[in-house]
Structures are given as structure tokens and as C-alpha cells.
Amino acid sequence: MEQKIESDTSFVSYPLSMIFPDKFLPGDVYLYLDGHFIKYKETGDFIPAIRFNQFMLKKHKFIFVQINDLEKFKQWSTSIQDKIDGVIIQAVxxxxxxxxxxxxxxxxxxxxxxxxxxxxxxxxxxxxxxxxxxxxxxxxxxxxxxxxxxxxxxxxxxxxxxxxxxxxxxxxxxxxxxxxxxxxxxxxxxxxxxxxxxxxxxxxxxxxxxxxxxxxxxxxxxxxxxxxxxxxxxxxxxxxxxxxxxxxxxxxxxxxxxxxxxxxxxxxxxxxxxxxxxxxxxxxxxxxxxxxxxxxxxxxxxxxxxxxxxxxxxxxxxxxxxxx
Ligand SMILES: [Fe+2]
Ligand SMILES: [Fe+2]
Incomplete structure (x- = not known):
């Protein structure tokens, strides 16, 4: 369920291009709608590919995460990308x-x-x-x-x-x-x-x-x-x-x-x-x-x-x- 958050000082934007759809998220993900941060997905949940594509089609370039989770998200993106690269390098x-x-x-x-x-x-x-x-x-x-x-x-x-x-x-x-x-x-x-x-x-x-x-x-x-x-x-x-x-x-x-x-x-x-x-x-x-x-x-x-x-x-x- 989407849930409204009152304070908005502790959020940072995170590029959608660094998000992997269908992969378990390392922290909560928020959207910024009508001047509020709205919790969209919880830790351990994932963004389905179809929704990910919709964000892109709507020209969203960012989602939002809590500032304390930023490092975790960065590591998450890097480690998934490294894994994908490793598999591809092995294949080619x-x-x-x-x-x-x-x-x-x-x-x-x-x-x-x-x-x-x-x-x-x-x-x-x-x-x-x-x-x-x-x-x-x-x-x-x-x-x-x-x-x-x-x-x-x-x-x-x-x-x-x-x-x-x-x-x-x-x-x-x-x-x-x-x-x-x-x-x-x-x-x-x-x-x-x-x-x-x-x-x-x-x-x-x-x-x-x-x-x-x-x-x-x-x-x-x-x-x-x-x-x-x-x-x-x-x-x-x-x-x-x-x-x-x-x-x-x-x-x-x-x-x-x-x-x-x-x-x-x-x-x-x-x-x-x-x-x-x-x-x-x-x-x-x-x-x-x-x-x-x-x-x-x-x-x-x-x-x-x-x-x-x-x-x-x-x-x-x-x-x-x-x-x-
Ligand atoms: Fe196509
Ligand atoms: Fe087509």
C-alpha cells in the first residue's frame, strides 16, 4: 500500500537508470507526488518491469530513497551490474x-x-x-x-x-x-x-x-x-x-x-x-x-x-x- 510521509528532508533522488526491475530492493522506494513523498515499495519488494517501463514512458528520471539508504542502493546497483557484466564476459x-x-x-x-x-x-x-x-x-x-x-x-x-x-x-x-x-x-x-x-x-x-x-x-x-x-x-x-x-x-x-x-x-x-x-x-x-x-x-x-x-x-x- 502507498503510504504518505510527512517529513521530506531526509530523501534523495536516485536515477531510474540505476534501478533494476524485478530485483529485490535494498531499502524503501518513494515517489514524489503532488508535493509529498509517498512510499511506493518496501525493502525486499521489487519494482515490476511493467511499472518500471511506465515510469520511463512518463519520463520519470528518478525515484526517491531515504538518505540513509543511499549507500545501500548504490552498492545494490553496482553489485547487480557487476554480476550481469560477469555473466556476459564469461559468455562472450x-x-x-x-x-x-x-x-x-x-x-x-x-x-x-x-x-x-x-x-x-x-x-x-x-x-x-x-x-x-x-x-x-x-x-x-x-x-x-x-x-x-x-x-x-x-x-x-x-x-x-x-x-x-x-x-x-x-x-x-x-x-x-x-x-x-x-x-x-x-x-x-x-x-x-x-x-x-x-x-x-x-x-x-x-x-x-x-x-x-x-x-x-x-x-x-x-x-x-x-x-x-x-x-x-x-x-x-x-x-x-x-x-x-x-x-x-x-x-x-x-x-x-x-x-x-x-x-x-x-x-x-x-x-x-x-x-x-x-x-x-x-x-x-x-x-x-x-x-x-x-x-x-x-x-x-x-x-x-x-x-x-x-x-x-x-x-x-x-x-x-x-x-x-
Ligand atoms: Fe519491440
Ligand atoms: Fe513496436
Missing amino acids: GQSNAELVPLIKDIKKAAFDFLSSDAKDQIAKDILDKTRAFVAKVNERQTTQDYLLKMLQYDQGMADHGLNVANISTYLAINLGYTQQIILENIYLGALLHDFGKTLIKAKFLENPESRAYKQAILKHPEYGKNELIIRGNYPEDVLKIVSEHHEKHDGTGYPGQLKGTKIYQLTKIVSIANDFDNIVMSYKGEIPKRQANGLKELEQWAGTKYDPVVLPKAIKALKLVLAK
Whole structure:
């Protein structure tokens, strides 16, 4: 239950970007509403991913903690992040460890981008970081399988964007795309594909079952594209990926009901990657099992949701790394 606190001198802000959803909290968490600090979660409770995403969509950059708990929260964030880094470094191997901090930088830039109205600097930052990362990936003469081994299993929106970007870029390379500029565009388009969700009016978010919310969701690809045009100089490829990522091969997708060859080739890859990450995250249990289920689900949709030529190649490439 939310509970009102009278004194407000003993609270400090804590960046939402340092909070991990679904992890047990080391202290009480407060929100600042209408001039009051309101207890939102107790020690040992957790912030569900869905609420975490809502905070982000409402452009909250901070939650609040008691000043006495600040150190505990800092240690908590650091230790969870260290654990995640350790697992990833072990998965990708020491030879690829230098990529891990770059991925972390991109996640931070994506978080800032998705949760902010600020334009120039953040828009440029995400471009620079994406380019630096993709350049490193592209100059390595390896299978790029580490891109899939870096996937994040938290459910924040930035994590989802990062996963879709890594999966899409891995697939693009395996489908024969080699040009740096193409790979940069697919990475950035995939990273920001759901950006339009952050533009849905806060009042609609309160009720995900409402007609208004559902209609707004149907428009998130267009919202995203239009706002990206306003924010910066993003390449046409990136805009296409964002606006088309829910189109389906048989023409039953949205918002344009585009069919087959009308859907851009790079978008087709991102659509598969997006659905794959969503399916994997919708299951519970061990990751390999969730991934195997995800691959099975994708296979059912060749020729309907997905291009019948692209899908088998994508599945083959994913199985090379994930089915082991
Ligand atoms: Fe989407
Ligand atoms: Fe998505």
C-alpha cells in the first residue's frame, strides 16, 4: 500500500537508470507526488518491469530513497551490474570483453534517449555510440556470435531495444550484409524501433485495456518515425525500420498493411528479431528453453508474418548460436 510521509528532508533522488526491475530492493522506494513523498515499495519488494517501463514512458528520471539508504542502493546497483557484466564476459569470452563496456554505454544512451525530451546532444550521442560499436563489430573477422551472447534478460525498454539491435545486426551479417553504413542503420533502427511508445500520452498509459491506449499503440511506429524526423538527422533506413516494424509479409500488419516486397529488407530482419525477443521474454524458466520455444514459434509464421525467404535463413543463423 502507498503510504504518505510527512517529513521530506531526509530523501534523495536516485536515477531510474540505476534501478533494476524485478530485483529485490535494498531499502524503501518513494515517489514524489503532488508535493509529498509517498512510499511506493518496501525493502525486499521489487519494482515490476511493467511499472518500471511506465515510469520511463512518463519520463520519470528518478525515484526517491531515504538518505540513509543511499549507500545501500548504490552498492545494490553496482553489485547487480557487476554480476550481469560477469555473466556476459564469461559468455562472450575474454577476447570480446572490450565490447561489453561499449554495449553498456549504448544502453545508457538508449535509456536517456527513450526517457528524455532533450534533443540535440542525446540524439547525437546515440548515433556516435552506435557507430563506434558497429565499427568494432564489423572490423572483427569472426562469426559475431558474441552479439547474441550479450542479450539482456531484464525487461526494461532499453534492454529490449538493445537485444533487438544485437539480434538484428547479427542476422544482417549472417544474411550477407557487410557495409558499415547498413549495419549502423539496422542497429540504430532496431535500438529505437519502439521509441514511439514513449510518445503515447501519459493519461492513456493508466489503462492499457482502454480503446484510447490500444489505438495509440497502433500508431507507435508512426509516432516514432515522425518524432525522429524532428529530433535529428536520422538516415531513411532508420526511419523505415521504425515505421514498418509491425508490418507483416501477408499485409495484415500495421500501420500501413504493407505486403511482401513493399516492406523494406532491413525491416524484415528487425521484425523477426523484435518478435523473437518478445517471445523469449514472455516465457518463464531457463533461457535456452525459452529461446528454443521462441524459434519454434517463429517457424510457424513463414509466409504469413515473415518473408518466407528471410525467415529460414534467420532461424538457421539463430540456431547456430542459441540451440547449443
Ligand atoms: Fe513496436
Ligand atoms: Fe519491440
